[in-house]
Structures are given as structure tokens and as C-alpha cells.
Amino acid sequence: MPDPRFFDSLGPASLSELARAGAAELADPASADLSIATAAPLDTAGPDAITFFSDAKRKDAAATTQAGACFVRHEHADALPPGCAALLTRHPQAAWAAAVGLLLTPRRHDPSAAAVHPDAVLEEGVLLSPNATIGQGARIGRGTRIAPGVVIGPGVLIGRDCVIGPNAVIGFALLGDRVSISAGAVLGEAGFGAAPGPKGMVDLPQLGRVVIQDNVTIGANSCVDRGAFSDTVVGENTKIDNLVHVAHNVRIGRNCVLAAYTGISGSTIVGDGVAFGGKAGVADHLKIGSGASVGAAASVFKDVPDGETWTGFPARPLKRWLRETAWLSRMARSRGTKD
DSSP states (O other): OOOTTTEEEOOOEEHHHHHHHTTOEESSGGGTTOEEOEEOOTTTOOTTEEEEEOOGGGHHHHHHOOOSEEEEOGGGGGGSOTTOEEEEOSOHHHHHHHHHHHHEEEOOOOTTSOSBOTTOEEOTTOEEOTTOEEOTTOEEOTTOEEOTTOEEOTTOEEOSSOEEOTTOEEOSEEEOTTOEEOTTOEESOOOOOEEEETTEEEEOOOOOOEEEOTTOEEOTTOEEOOOSSSOEEEOTTOEEOTTOEEOTTOEEOTTOEEOTTOEEOTTOEEOTTOEEOTTOEEOTTOEEOTTOEEOTTOEEOSOBOTTOEEETTTTEEHHHHHHHHHHHHHHHHHHHHHO
16 A cells, blocks of 8 residues: 555546446456455555556466456456456556546645645754745655755655755655755655557556655766655665766665766666666666765666675676776777788
């Protein structure tokens, strides 16, 4: 269930309504009146939730899902367990995205309220600058300083002795103590998720949060996206430079450093004490081991073992990259002398 501090429930809705919204067909018309309250992924969905199954690699998860209903292609319907109603469609993810719109909506700022919503709670000693906006249900800890132009969304929790720089935007987020967010940084916006639908690409709902642990620093104009389902997490004492992008569902460990222009793609897991050089890029669903280093401008497409240093395009272990670079240089010089 998405965090109610950040998402409002619009449900329940009947299965026939959800099928209509997703342009899907009920495999069993007798299930049309089944009531669905929320949306969730295959792994965590309960009997009151609707999910989707579109990747044949996830047949095991589909076979054990506890979801009450699932958008699925015709050829995969048999993979669902008894008790999970099938909604048949060629575009399961896009259909699910449409159905979510009937069940959940992100909480937005109350347009009728003052800049600081009366339901927001600010502990004694919070320093609030002009033109800051604090949404309903937000809580800000003692000694935190909020600069001009900051926007803090509904339900956001910010710990004590934090510093929030000018024009930073924070939503769908939980921040620990002594966190520093520099000017223009954006935390909690929707991560990048899209799927093909009958009329083209559609955005997929992003129903997770951002969790920033104690003593984290996030530089100017950096972005940390909220999770698609689970949380995007930045671990204690990690330091993020300016102009860094951390995508949805990424989990970064403690005491990491990310230099400017680094990009970490979705669902990648980064261990403790990892260092990323400037402009390093990491593909999605990878694991970067604890104590590893990723060189400047490296492009990582494979898991990096603990303690290793990788660099290059595509990234590989440093010693291998040095050997290959030296060999290529020798061959180029040799060929050049013959031309």
C-alpha cells in the first residue's frame, strides 16, 4: 500500500470499472463486481490490490502473487494462481497505469492554504525564510533552516539541524537529521517509467518514496527520484555533488561519494563506501559492491565486485583497461609509422 502521507486513496473500484479504464477484458465475467482498493507489484500485492504481469521472466512471482486481480496478456493468463482474477490485454503495464488513476492519486499542495499549511508541524527553532512553501502534514525538526523559495510537499518529514537551500523542492520524502540539500535540488519527483499502450507511450505511476538518512549532503541541481513501488534510499553520510541524478528504486549505501554528472539508473544497488568519479554512468538493475570505485566518465553495464576499481567504456577492471589502452596506443603508433 502506498504511503498515505503522500498518496490519497480514490478507491475502491469494481473490477469491471478497472477493466474498462485499462481497455482490458475480464477472463471471468463473474468477477466483474470484485472490489479493488489499491495497486501494488506482483510480489507485495494483497487480495484487495490489482497488479500486472508483463515479463515472462517473472513467472515465479506471478504464480505466487496474492493479488486480487492482474492485468496480463492472453498467453500468460494460465500463470496466475487460483483466486487472482485475470484482466486480458496486450498492454498490461499501460492498462495497470490507467487503472491506478481510479484508485490512487499523489497528494498535492492545498491551493486554498497559506504558504505554511496550518496542518504542518514545525518544531521550535526552525528558521523559515520568505517565500518558502510547506505542505499539509509536513513535519520539520528543530534547528532546521529553510532558505527562500523552498517547496516542501505534503507529508514530508525533515529531521533536525538540516539545511535546505534556495529553491530546493522536496516531496514524497523522509529526511534524517543533519541533512544538507543545496540550491535547486529536487527530491521525490516521479522516476522515469513508461510503457507502450494502444495509443503510444504512457507514463507509469511512481508510488514509492525517497529516504535520505542522517548526515547526507546533496548538491545543487541534483535529482533523487522517488521509487516506483519501493523506496529510493541514500545511506548515512553519503555525499552527492552538484548535477547528479539518482533514479527510482536505487539504494545507495553509507559513506559513498558521487561526483558531478554521475547518473545511477533505476533499481541499482550500491554498497557502502563506493566512489563515483565525475560523469560516471551506471545501467539499471546492477550491483556495485562495497568499497568499489567507478572512474570518471566510466559506463558500467555489469555488476562491479566489492573493492574493485572499474573504468572505461564499457567499464571493466582498471588494470585490464590500462593494458587494453596501452596495446591500442601501440597499435595506433605502429600503424601510423607505416602509413
